[in-house]
Amino acid sequence: MTDQATPLITLERDEGVTTLTLNQPERRNSLSMAMLEALSEQLERVAADDATRVVILAASGPVFCAGHDLREIRGQLDQHAAQLALFQLCSKVMQQIVHLPKPVIARVAGVATAAGCQLVASCDLAVAADSARFATPGVNIGLFCSTPMVALSRNVSRKHAMEMLLTGELISAPRAEQIGLVNRVVDEQVLEQATAQLARTIAGKSSHTLTIGKAAFYRQLELPLADAYDYTAKVMADNLQAEDAREGICAFLDKRAPSWSDR
Known part of the structure; x- marks a missing residue:
């Protein structure tokens, strides 16, 4: 035991x-x-x-x-x-x-x-x-x-x-x-x-982005196709307001490593 x-x-x-x-x-x-x-x-x-x-x-x-x-x-x-x-x-x-x-x-x-x-x-x-x-x-x-x-x-x-x-x-x-x-x-x-x-x-990824993505992945699986696209379109638009999304895009375009704030 x-x-x-x-x-x-x-x-x-x-x-x-x-x-x-x-x-x-x-x-x-x-x-x-x-x-x-x-x-x-x-x-x-x-x-x-x-x-x-x-x-x-x-x-x-x-x-x-x-x-x-x-x-x-x-x-x-x-x-x-x-x-x-x-x-x-x-x-x-x-x-x-x-x-x-x-x-x-x-x-x-x-x-x-x-x-x-x-x-x-x-x-x-x-x-x-x-x-x-x-x-x-x-x-x-x-x-x-x-x-x-x-x-x-x-x-x-x-x-x-x-x-x-x-x-x-x-x-x-x-x-x-x-x-x-x-x-x-x-x-x-x-x-x-x-x-x-x-x-x-x-x-090594933004934890904020991972949290958004994991939740969205399981939620969209439960929805009909059109509703899933409506839902994920809003998720992506909201995601773009996050600091890490803006940092990631700028880092990619500037050809440098991103510095995540997890926000």
Whole structure:
């Protein structure tokens, strides 16, 4: 068992990049109520942290995340309210990631299954080790991955999502990249380095611009085509009023590096 003094989520900051690490490897970093509460709390903190420009979501041990804690669920099989509270909290955390005003990159080593796969799909970007594997295997135990389906189906095509959901089979990291679940697959030995490099590249942009862009990306996906264009036209016009947009345009035309004020 994890010592009570050992945090379920560890936090590390490095030049604008904050890494949140699931830290219960002996329980396969499962999303118990306690783990979800800890993750929710840390997401709230980094959302309000001006020094954090990009977030990396990682995990300790050989498993990224095995989904919900089935031992916890088995102990509450006759407690519908407790079960609903668990899935509602999980849904809240996934939405926190989507609505976080900073980009979130999943750094995936090992297996990500069920709600663990949902966690990867909820992040804005994902870098996976070549040995990583993914699945939504709830169908194998009579519990369809209905909430993981929400994030999965917003990342990959319908038929690819349905194949994962209906078969419950593990897919490889290259296959996950092929269907759009992850962005990049790298050698496991350089996973941390490759993810950090991607994070630093993004952290070098205006954080104000990143916040505007991330929010607009997810909002326009919900809209019909004409409404999406109307909405994003206003976003761009408003964005042009920001100091960083004016600085960026001037820097480009003057052939110099921009100096961001994050405003």
